[in-house]
Amino acid sequence: MIQFLQISDTHIVKTGSLVSGRLDTASPLKRVALRIAELQFEVGQLDGIVVTGDISDDGTADSYALFKSILQPLNVPIFCIPGNHDARKPFRNAFEGTGYLPEKGKLNWQHKLGDLQLIGLDTLIEGQSGGELDKETLRFLKACLSDLKQTPAVILMHHQPFKSGITFMDSIGLQKGTSKLSAILGEYQGELLILCGHIHRNILTSLAGHSVISAPSVCSSFLFNTHHDAPIGFLKQEGGFLLHQWADGFKSIRIDPVRGDGPFPF
Numbered sequence: 001m002i003q004f005l006q007i008s009d010t011h012i013v014k015t016g017s018l019v020s021g022r023l024d025t026a027s028p029l030k031r032v033a034l035r036i037a038e039l040q041f042e043v044g045q046l047d048g049i050v051v052t053g054d055i056s057d058d059g060t061a062d063s064y065a066l067f068k069s070i071l072q073p074l075n076v077p078i079f080c081i082p083g084n085h086d087a088r089k090p091f092r093n094a095f096e097g098t099g100y101l102p103e104k105g106k107l108n109w110q111h112k113l114g115d116l117q118l119i120g121l122d123t124l125i126e127g128q129s130g131g132e133l134d135k136e137t138l139r140f141l142k143a144c145l146s147d148l149k150q151t152p153a154v155i156l157m158h159h160q161p162f163k164s165g166i167t168f169m170d171s172i173g174l175q176k177g178t179s180k181l182s183a184i185l186g187e188y189q190g191e192l193l194i195l196c197g198h199i200h201r202n203i204l205t206s207l208a209g210h211s212v213i214s215a216p217s218v219c220s221s222f223l224f225n226t227h228h229d230a231p232i233g234f235l236k237q238e239g240g241f242l243l244h245q246w247a248d249g250f251k252s253i254r255i256d257p258v259r260g261d262g263p264f265p266f
């Protein structure tokens with residue numbers, strides 16, 4: 001069995017800063033790191049941690065350094081893709097040398113994790129909140145999948161390739177490339193799991209016959225309010241993270257950020 005964690009939207013800022021003047025994001029990530037350390041006793045060794053974007057909120061080198069300093073003591077390989085709050089240059093500087101990122105251009109990559117193929121896609125349009133799958137990225141994905149034949153694969157992308165129902169997030173979702181993505185995925189005969197972030201809420205849906213899961217955010221949540229004029233903003237509610245397992249099929253489990261007391265005998 002292969003098992004890895006998905007954490008998302010950590011929105012780390014440089015030490016001493018708060019997101020939107022009120023949200024401390026380093027503390028939730030530290031709590032998650034403690035929870036992950038406990039989890040390793042409960043489920044055994046983790047093969048990796050994937051981070052589906054918005055690692056940094058301000059795109060500073062300091063924020064990436066702080067992110068790494070919190071998670072690196074876990075000694076689990078970490079694989080990151082950028083979100084709309086990330087900036088490619090400091091992102092690449094922070095994670096180069098880990099062996100999976102390309103030296104230049106978009107941050108599209110692939111990495112074999114046991115029996116699984118991880119495929120990271122870069123949907124970032126720098127300076128914008130919405131994202132895109134441009135021609136280069138779609139070509140990259142198509143080439144990866146055609147080389148794989150029917151190997152089980154996991155595709156990682158920050159922006160959600162579906163309508164979430166949260167109006168203000170759908171207005172800054174994936175602006176371009178969704179129908180081409182759907183056509184490429186529809187041709188793939190193997191097991192495929194598509195993982196994203198961005199909407200700070202855990203939603204399971206499907207695209208071209210394959211499961212798509214958005215991860216909660218480590219630091220905050222967006223209310224599932226489907227009114228078109230719903231208030232725009234975040235909840236101070238830490239969403240935890242996801243554990244994904246592969247053994248003749250995928251299984252995904254949401255892990256709460258804090259373990260809770262117990263178990264108590266019945």
Ligand SMILES: [Fe+2]
Pocket residue numbers: 054083084085158197198199
């Ligand atoms: Fe985002």
